[in-house]
Amino acid sequence: MTARTYLKHFFAFALSGLALIALVGLGVDGFGVFGTRLIAESHFPSNLRLSVSGDRVTKAIEIAERHGDTILFLGDSRAQHGLDPDAPTLAGTTAYNAALAAASLREQIMVLDYALSHEPAIKHVVWGLSLEEFPFAIATSGDYADSGFAHRSIVSGFLRHLFAVDWAGASLKALMEAPRHVRASMKRNGVAAVDGDPVEGPAIAARFEGELAGTARELHGDLSQSALDEAQAMFVPKLAKLKAAGIDVDLVIEPMHVWRLEFFRLVGIEAQHETWKRGLAQTVETLASEPGAGKIRLFDFAKPHPFTEQSVFDPPLKGERRYFLESSHFYPWLGDKILAKLLPRRGLRETSSFGTEIVPGSIDEDIASAKSDLDQWEASHPRDVGYVRELIPKR
Amino acid sequence: MLFTSPEFLLVFLPLTLLGFHLLRFFGSERLCVPWLFLASAVFYAWWSPRFLLLLIVSMLVNWVTAHAIARQQGSRRKMLFVFGLAWNLGILAYFKYADFFISSLDTVARLDWPLLHIILPLGISFFTFQKIAYLADIHSGYAKPGPLTDFALFVFFFPQLIAGPIVHHSEVMPQFRAMGAKPHDKDYALEASIGLTLLLIGLVKKVCIADQLAPYATNVFDHAAQGSYRIGLLAAWQGALAYTVELYTDFSGYSDMAIGLARMFGVKLPANFNSPYKSASIIEFWRRWHMTLSRFLRDYLYIPLGGNRKGSLRRYLNLMITMLLGGLWHGAGWTYVAWGGLHGLYLLVNHAWRNFTKRAVPSLPAWLITLLAVITAWVFFRASDFASAANIVEGLFGLNGTGDPIPGARRATGLLLAALALAATVILPNSQQIMRRFTPVLGPVEPPRGTMGRLVWTPSQATAALSAAAIIAVVLYSWGTTEFLYFQF
Numbered sequence: 001m002t003a004r005t006y007l008k009h010f011f012a013f014a015l016s017g018l019a020l021i022a023l024v025g026l027g028v029d030g031f032g033v034f035g036t037r038l039i040a041e042s043h044f045p046s047n048l049r050l051s052v053s054g055d056r057v058t059k060a061i062e063i064a065e066r067h068g069d070t071i072l073f074l075g076d077s078r079a080q081h082g083l084d085p086d087a088p089t090l091a092g093t094t095a096y097n098a099a100l101a102a103a104s105l106r107e108q109i110m111v112l113d114y115a116l117s118h119e120p121a122i123k124h125v126v127w128g129l130s131l132e133e134f135p136f137a138i139a140t141s142g143d144y145a146d147s148g149f150a151h152r153s154i155v156s157g158f159l160r161h162l163f164a165v166d167w168a169g170a171s172l173k174a175l176m177e178a179p180r181h182v183r184a185s186m187k188r189n190g191v192a193a194v195d196g197d198p199v200e201g202p203a204i205a206a207r208f209e210g211e212l213a214g215t216a217r218e219l220h221g222d223l224s225q226s227a228l229d230e231a232q233a234m235f236v237p238k239l240a241k242l243k244a245a246g247i248d249v250d251l252v253i254e255p256m257h258v259w260r261l262e263f264f265r266l267v268g269i270e271a272q273h274e275t276w277k278r279g280l281a282q283t284v285e286t287l288a289s290e291p292g293a294g295k296i297r298l299f300d301f302a303k304p305h306p307f308t309e310q311s312v313f314d315p316p317l318k319g320e321r322r323y324f325l326e327s328s329h330f331y332p333w334l335g336d337k338i339l340a341k342l343l344p345r346r347g348l349r350e351t352s353s354f355g356t357e358i359v360p361g362s363i364d365e366d367i368a369s370a371k372s373d374l375d376q377w378e379a380s381h382p383r384d385v386g387y388v389r390e391l392i393p394k395r
Numbered sequence: 396m397l398f399t400s401p402e403f404l405l406v407f408l409p410l411t412l413l414g415f416h417l418l419r420f421f422g423s424e425r426l427c428v429p430w431l432f433l434a435s436a437v438f439y440a441w442w443s444p445r446f447l448l449l450l451i452v453s454m455l456v457n458w459v460t461a462h463a464i465a466r467q468q469g470s471r472r473k474m475l476f477v478f479g480l481a482w483n484l485g486i487l488a489y490f491k492y493a494d495f496f497i498s499s500l501d502t503v504a505r506l507d508w509p510l511l512h513i514i515l516p517l518g519i520s521f522f523t524f525q526k527i528a529y530l531a532d533i534h535s536g537y538a539k540p541g542p543l544t545d546f547a548l549f550v551f552f553f554p555q556l557i558a559g560p561i562v563h564h565s566e567v568m569p570q571f572r573a574m575g576a577k578p579h580d581k582d583y584a585l586e587a588s589i590g591l592t593l594l595l596i597g598l599v600k601k602v603c604i605a606d607q608l609a610p611y612a613t614n615v616f617d618h619a620a621q622g623s624y625r626i627g628l629l630a631a632w633q634g635a636l637a638y639t640v641e642l643y644t645d646f647s648g649y650s651d652m653a654i655g656l657a658r659m660f661g662v663k664l665p666a667n668f669n670s671p672y673k674s675a676s677i678i679e680f681w682r683r684w685h686m687t688l689s690r691f692l693r694d695y696l697y698i699p700l701g702g703n704r705k706g707s708l709r710r711y712l713n714l715m716i717t718m719l720l721g722g723l724w725h726g727a728g729w730t731y732v733a734w735g736g737l738h739g740l741y742l743l744v745n746h747a748w749r750n751f752t753k754r755a756v757p758s759l760p761a762w763l764i765t766l767l768a769v770i771t772a773w774v775f776f777r778a779s780d781f782a783s784a785a786n787i788v789e790g791l792f793g794l795n796g797t798g799d800p801i802p803g804a805r806r807a808t809g810l811l812l813a814a815l816a817l818a819a820t821v822i823l824p825n826s827q828q829i830m831r832r833f834t835p836v837l838g839p840v841e842p843p844r845g846t847m848g849r850l851v852w853t854p855s856q857a858t859a860a861l862s863a864a865a866i867i868a869v870v871l872y873s874w875g876t877t878e879f880l881y882f883q884f
Contacts, residue, residue, distance in 0.1 A: 003585035006859050009856055
């Protein structure tokens with residue numbers, strides 16, 4: 001073959017291959033390929049931290065484009081993964097999950113302001129809270145930097161999304177699965193879908209171990225009390241404004257697996273966790289006397305309960321599902337139980353003992369019972385306690 | 396402009412090639428060299444127009460100095476050469492080593508002098524060496540200064556401007572002269588096919604291997620740098636092996652691209668790598684790794700220091716000085732000096748072994764020992780400080796046991812991928828060997844042994860399809876492409 005013919009063949013093969021990838025990508029999952037990220041960076045709203053995260057970009061654009069949501073979910077990655085706007089209890093209403101991975105309270109407030117400025121129909125906010133993300137400043141790094149649109153033109157970003165290996169792979173996979181069903185691996189209503197079914201056996205233990213061991217590095221003692229106080233001080237006026245605007249707010253102390261509660265105890269932040277809960281309860285009590293038609297409620301799910309005590313080592317009991325991905329992130333079917341507690345369907349009475357609404361004066365009792373339940377769990381689960389203890393690195 | 400970037404591959408390269416061939420088509424071959432110089436200047440200015448000015452001024456000073464040296468004799472000739480040397484080394488010292496010098500002085504004498512935070516001009520270490528070699532050869536009478544356009548392209552030629560191969564003027568300037576002459580007997584379609592294939596091999600190495608392994612290495616080295624993690628056996632091997640392969644595929648990938656791009660314009664460059672991880676001794680390793688740097692250090696540092704002409708002790712001293720300075724050339728940091736020192740030590744041991752015993756080490760243990768020594772030294776090369784390097788080296792030798800759990804590092808994937816990629820670099824023929832039928836580089840190409848000798852490129856439908864698959868893979872994986880590691884040097 002002559003060199004000229006070789007070059008002709010090369011370009012013909014290469015262009016055909018790229019065209020095929022583009023066709024498959026567009027044909028199988030056009031939205032998945034391009035998502036809603038087709039807006040140049042300069043068009044991003046300036047009042048949300050849009051320069052750092054893919055999820056943040058997508059959600060900001062979705063919030064701006066959607067209409068008619070009456071319920072807004074806020075929070076960190078726990079809420080992002082676990083609270084599904086398609087929960088049965090929300091049937092008949094439209095909700096959007098605006099929670100973001102690693103979002104501190106500061107960033108959550110920023111998201112709230114942004115969402116309210118775009119969607120006046122929001123009448124109810126479900127706000128997932130965790131001690132771990134509460135006090136921190138807004139992180140300065142994220143996945144937007146890895147996005148095809150980071151510091152690039154819209155055409156370049158468009159092409160990069162079309163020809164990214166993960167999207168090409170996802171498109172091919174969807175094509176192969178098409179005879180059975182097509183499930184685009186994309187986020188809907190803001191909830192971050194977890195790929196695949198829950199894992200069992202050594203894999204689930206490894207996930208718990210990885211999460212807790214990682215946490216052990218960052219969370220080995222008291223968090224800065226002044227930072228917590230500062231966040232709390234920022235929180236109160238924001239809630240007061242929501243109340244004044246007639247928006248109901250359900251503050252949800254997010255559930256965690258009992259291993260994590262035990263971990264909190266072992267590394268010495270149990271007392272601080274309790275103080276933080278008391279601070280939230282105090283906030284709600286204070287706001288009760290503030291003007292406004294909105295209702296502010298507080299629910300505590302971060303305590304021992306059969307759902308949160310589910311064995312890591314053994315598979316779920318018959319009729320149960322795996323509730324936690326690892327010690328801090330929960331699956332949407334546990335989130336559904338939370339939503340059922342907060343927003344029971346009209347005509348149905350919620351009877352689950354999972355989670356407790358904190359009413360004036362009840363916080364001490366709630367904390368005491370949680371403590372006593374953890375004591376009992378410790379006594380009956382020495383193997384689990386030993387396992388968690390071993391994960392705490394020697395210092 | 397990165398070779399892997401769309402603006403380079405889709406705009407700059409096609410336009411430069413088009414201009415080059417249009418000039419040839421219209422019989423203006425003599426304008427090909429200025430055209431390539433102009434394109435190279437644009438290529439550099441894309442990164443920083445300010446530093447383009449520095450490069451032009453430095454190039455002009457060197458060209459004028461070279462002519463002045465050639466016209467003078469005796470002490471004036473020497474003085475002019477010393478001036479040229481001081482000029483080039485002064486620029487390198489200011490931009491690359493000023494902050495290193497200040498911080499080292501601050502540490503030793505507790506002076507608390509503020510750092511200058513000088514931006515390092517891209518490729519300065521590479522083009523400085525080329526110009527020094529040029530002046531040295533003119534001073535020694537081995538070369539005569541040529542026209543400005545040829546010299547300008549010698550300094551600026553975009554395929555090797557940023558990270559080599561470090562070319563010798565005698566290798567490329569005659570080719571530039573021939574480029575401007577009529578008639579041409581080159582089959583440019585064949586040159587383009589060879590160049591394109593080498594470019595694709597380099598792109599695959601960089602985008603599909605180096606960039607994919609980088610996170611596994613970075614994860615371990617970053618955690619080691621935090622100070623609170625003890626790096627265990629598996630994690631240490633994952634980090635070290637991943638980096639060993641990443642560095643090789645990144646830099647040799649860049650060299651393949653440079654050689655391929657130059658070949659598209661009919662210019663042959665020297666080989667820079669020859670499957671270094673196949674080496675069965677450190678001496679052999681340095682004949683296979685970054686060959687053009689080794690050649691420069693040998694010809695313009697080791698031999699002028701006395702080489703092996705002044706006895707064994709002086710030879711070892713010269714070797715050690717050469718390797719320490721070679722380490723410092725790679726980066727303004729003590730870990731680089733330590734890396735150079737380690738290799739200096741390895742070379743001393745290797746030479747001493749050869750001198751004092753006549754016994755050859757069997758090839759398998761010799762290869763394993765060499766590889767282990769090289770991998771250990773890479774840890775110092777990559778680590779941000781000595782503490783983290785020590786942490787990983789301890790891990791490599793099992794002194795930290797299983798270590799602390801590092802998120803992501805305990806999975807076997809990284810270690811397995813790195814080991815497989817390393818095996819491929821040892822077993823498979825390298826790019827020059829694959830292209831050997833068409834003399835891809837200046838100088839001879841060592842033929843591969845055994846069945847691997849069958850892997851040889853010729854223009855065919857199968858190789859066209861393979862190359863197309865390669866470019867598609869590069870497009871799909873180029874999402875997270877990073878800068879070439881050697882850009883920082």
